[in-house]
Amino acid sequence: MKNAPEFYHVHPEVKQAQAEGRPVVALESTVITHGLPYPDNLATARSMETAVRHGGAVPATIAILRGQIHIGLTAAQLEYLATRPGEQVRKCSRRDLPLVLARGEDGATTVAGTMILAHHSGIELFATGGIGGVHRGHPFDVSADLTELGRTPITVVCSGAKSILDLALTREVLETNGVPVIGYGTAELPAFFTPFSGHAVDLRVDTPAEAAALIHARRQLGLQSGTLLVVPVPAGEACDPDLAENASAQATREADEQGISGAAATPWLLRRVAELTGGQSLRANVALLHNNGRVAAEVAAALLAHSRPGNGQS
Numbered sequence: 544m545k546n547a548p549e550f551y552h553v554h555p556e557v558k559q560a561q562a563e564g565r566p567v568v569a570l571e572s573t574v575i576t577h578g579l580p581y582p583d584n585l586a587t588a589r590s591m592e593t594a595v596r597h598g599g600a601v602p603a604t605i606a607i608l609r610g611q612i613h614i615g616l617t618a619a620q621l622e623y624l625a626t627r628p629g630e631q632v633r634k635c636s637r638r639d640l641p642l643v644l645a646r647g648e649d650g651a652t653t654v655a656g657t658m659i660l661a662h663h664s665g666i667e668l669f670a671t672g673g674i675g676g677v678h679r680g681h682p683f684d685v686s687a688d689l690t691e692l693g694r695t696p697i698t699v700v701c702s703g704a705k706s707i708l709d710l711a712l713t714r715e716v717l718e719t720n721g722v723p724v725i726g727y728g729t730a731e732l733p734a735f736f737t738p739f740s741g742h743a744v745d746l747r748v749d750t751p752a753e754a755a756a757l758i759h760a761r762r763q764l765g766l767q768s769g770t771l772l773v774v775p776v777p778a779g780e781a782c783d784p785d786l787a788e789n790a791s792a793q794a795t796r797e798a799d800e801q802g803i804s805g806a807a808a809t810p811w812l813l814r815r816v817a818e819l820t821g822g823q824s825l826r827a828n829v830a831l832l833h834n835n836g837r838v839a840a841e842v843a844a845a846l847l848a849h850s851r852p853g854n855g856q857s
């Protein structure tokens with residue numbers, strides 16, 4: 544642990560894995576509190592941890608409980624978080640972290656928030672479903688996830704972003720921020736529910752070792768920026784592309800009509816898209832979360848073949 548431990552609680556299993564040099568994968572908590580409906584959120588959070596274990600790593604779900612940062616949750620803590628009404632848990636991006644700590648509140652970490660806390664804890668790999676991006680029709684609503692990817696050396700394994708976002712602009716901002724988009728078994732940026740978006744990745748890799756080599760190269764360069772490893776939803780679990788697109792378009796239109804903006808925009812859109820697509824989207828969402836957990840674990844394991852640079856920074 545590099546930073547002040549005052550607010551930090553590292554789960555004993557995570558601590559032990561780190562002490563023994565075994566791989567650890569970080570998982571976010573906003574997907575639990577604001578991304579999926581109960582009870583699917585709890586079932587998915589649990590089974591994603593299992594998927595990470597099957598991939599050969601220890602899962603560390605990250606959240607803030609009563610102003611304390613938890614790196615790895617107990618079963619009871621996970622259940623507490625999943626059953627709290629979303630309004631009672633602050634969605635924590637970089638901006639929000641000091642607020643919940645100072646007030647002793649509960650906070651669920653977004654991709655940006657999770658990256659920061661994972662980095663403080665010496666965890667390199669982080670698996671989730673989708674990142675935030677540039678909202679459709681709102682080119683100035685740019686998720687802090689994209690900024691964080693440009694400034695924190697964490698590898699985020701995800702399935703791209705939902706088409707509630709403007710994927711072309713999201714791609715541009717990632718480039719500006721110096722974030723390489725690496726396709727895992729694909730040459731195309733996935734669009735979350737579906738494997739294809741029409742946007743190319745910067746490089747395709749096909750094995751955990753190839754992905755680990757990229758992380759190693761970034762460390763060697765001393766770059767303090769992140770990497771996006773994008774993994775398409777497993778074949779057979781994808782959503783119908785028209786269904787996903789129509790739902791995204793309708794949800795975006797409705798959000799505009801109702802004036803939904805700021806941090807509330809993404810959770811609102813996620814819930815509306817889930818309603819409009821029904822069970823199909825939920826099935827795809829759960830399948831890709833599992834798969835990304837497994838891939839992140841395999842990459843974390845492959846990364847052990849590379850030694851860390853002497854400064855202990857990455």
Ligand code: PSU
Nearest residue numbers: 573574578653654673675686687806809
């Ligand atoms: N996209 C999803 N599911 C999610 C999120 C995004 O498909 O749960 C969550 C993630 O935590 C992500 C956050 O970091 O939403 C982005 O919110 P914003 O656009 O307000 O930065």
Ligand code: MN
Nearest residue numbers: 684685686805
């Ligand atoms: Mn936003």
